[in-house]
Amino acid sequence: GGVITIDPGFKNTGSCQSAITFLNGEEGVLRYRGYSIEELAEKADFLEVAYLLIFGELPTQEQLDKFYNDILDNAIVDDDVKKIIDAFPKNAHPMGLLSSLTSALTAFNPSSVNVDSEEEMYNAIVKIMGKFPVLVSWSMRKIKGLPLNYGSRKLGYVENIMKMMFEKPNEEYEINPIVKDALDKLLILHADHEQNCSTSTVRVVGSSHAGLFASISAGISALWGPLHGGANQAVLEMLEAIKADGGDTKKYMAKAKDKEDPFRLMGFGHRVYKNFDPRAKIIKVAADEVLDDLGVEDPVLDIAKGLEKEALSDDYFVKRKLYPNVDFYSGIIYRAMDIPVEMFTVMFALGRLPGWIAQWREMRLRKEPIGRPRQVYTGENYRPFVKINKR
Ligand code: CMC
Numbered sequence: 001g002g003v004i005t006i007d008p009g010f011k012n013t014g015s016c017q018s019a020i021t022f023l024n025g026e027e028g029v030l031r032y033r034g035y036s037i038e039e040l041a042e043k044a045d046f047l048e049v050a051y052l053l054i055f056g057e058l059p060t061q062e063q064l065d066k067f068y069n070d071i072l073d074n075a076i077v078d079d080d081v082k083k084i085i086d087a088f089p090k091n092a093h094p095m096g097l098l099s100s101l102t103s104a105l106t107a108f109n110p111s112s113v114n115v116d117s118e119e120e121m122y123n124a125i126v127k128i129m130g131k132f133p134v135l136v137s138w139s140m141r142k143i144k145g146l147p148l149n150y151g152s153r154k155l156g157y158v159e160n161i162m163k164m165m166f167e168k169p170n171e172e173y174e175i176n177p178i179v180k181d182a183l184d185k186l187l188i189l190h191a192d193h194e195q196n197c198s199t200s201t202v203r204v205v206g207s208s209h210a211g212l213f214a215s216i217s218a219g220i221s222a223l224w225g226p227l228h229g230g231a232n233q234a235v236l237e238m239l240e241a242i243k244a245d246g247g248d249t250k251k252y253m254a255k256a257k258d259k260e261d262p263f264r265l266m267g268f269g270h271r272v273y274k275n276f277d278p279r280a281k282i283i284k285v286a287a288d289e290v291l292d293d294l295g296v297e298d299p300v301l302d303i304a305k306g307l308e309k310e311a312l313s314d315d316y317f318v319k320r321k322l323y324p325n326v327d328f329y330s331g332i333i334y335r336a337m338d339i340p341v342e343m344f345t346v347m348f349a350l351g352r353l354p355g356w357i358a359q360w361r362e363m364r365l366r367k368e369p370i371g372r373p374r375q376v377y378t379g380e381n382y383r384p385f386v387k388i389n390k391r
Pocket of ligand 1: 193228231263264268322326327
């Protein structure tokens with residue numbers, strides 16, 4: 001073999017060629033299939049963006065209708081899935097539940113495991129697009145102790161997510177258009193982000209030709225961590241802790257800068273954005289709109305704004321190019337929507353699903369080889385075995 005270059009965290013290693021998402025971290029540019037994230041967040045809905053990411057073009061009405069019909073035909077999960085949900089402890093983290101349920105779908109849908117043709121891929125894709133929102137909603141209903149329900153063929157994709165999540169027993173659920181708009185935006189902004197940790201995981205697992213559901217389940221586990229998708233939960237918990245501690249943002253700024261202290265300012269910094277995160281800009285505006293509309297006054301938002309202001313003018317953060325990322329504001333909107341804090345990362349997964357699917361499909365269509373990095377061995381040289389009574 002040749003010389004092996006080590007690149008911990010793959011900071012400078014390209015793992016694939018991809019035609020899905022363009023990202024320029026220096027300029028703060030993010031585009032899906034050539035369309036800017038700003039324009040998509042403003043003008044498209046989440047299902048259109050999902051279609052765009054997965055199949056490469058914005059759909060015609062006819063294409064979108066067919067896609068959605070196929071999704072709706074698959075929007076029921078096996079009744080036995082309810083037993084799995086019941087068996088989980090009530091305080092289990094919903095990311096663990098979601099990852100397990102997604103993996104379990106494989107058992108109930110064995111035809112979606114060995115998929116090679118485009119048609120087989122399509123069938124697996126509409127299955128997961130149909131069933132995933134059900135699993136997401138049910139994982140929240142378990143936390144809230146609400147009976148499990150389903151969407152309706154009369155509603156759109158995001159409207160059904162809202163109905164399934166928020167509908168109360170014996171009550172006609174009404175869609176608030178401002179909340180629907182904000183949720184559409186949030187899901188669009190999270191839909192893809194090229195070769196991030198969870199997407200790379202989905203690609204690597206999928207490269208062994210494990211099925212789509214198993215690959216997505218692995219992606220969910222990768223997203224769970226606080227350095228990745230779990231940051232949105234961590235941000236809110238951090239803001240709450242600062243509030244409970246008297247709201248002294250300066251104290252926490254000092255902790256974040258202290259190299260002896262493991263505390264980091266959650267929601268700040270990004271592996272690739274070194275100027276600003278274009279998603280954070282859009283979300284910040286949306287957060288103001290939703291809170292305004294719902295008449296929510298959230299003291300945690302004031303702490304967030306204070307921290308942001310201080311960090312943007314602080315040498316430590318400026319020198320290291322640390323800016324608020326997408327997760328800094330998303331949790332504030334989710335909270336205003338009455339989504340429990342443990343569900344925030346699940347909402348990220350719901351948004352990221354089309355990106356994972358698109359990247360998996362591209363990887364399979366390009367017939368990429370199995371992902372298998374190399375290493376440089378730093379252990380012992382050969383040693384003779386020593387029997388246990390001689391050690
Ligand atoms: N607070 C304080 N210091 C920080 C922070 C922070 N949030 N982020 C980075 N730094 C410092 C870090 O200590 C290092 O300093 P030095 O050069 O003196 O050693 C320098 O900035 C570079 O950081 P790094 O850890 O080498 O950068 P990375 O690219 O490996 O990490 C990151 C990127 C996002 C994991 C990191 O910035 C972080 O931990 N942020 C907080 C968690 C977070 O908000 N994650 C969500 C990311 S966006 C959503 C997603 O895509 O998942």
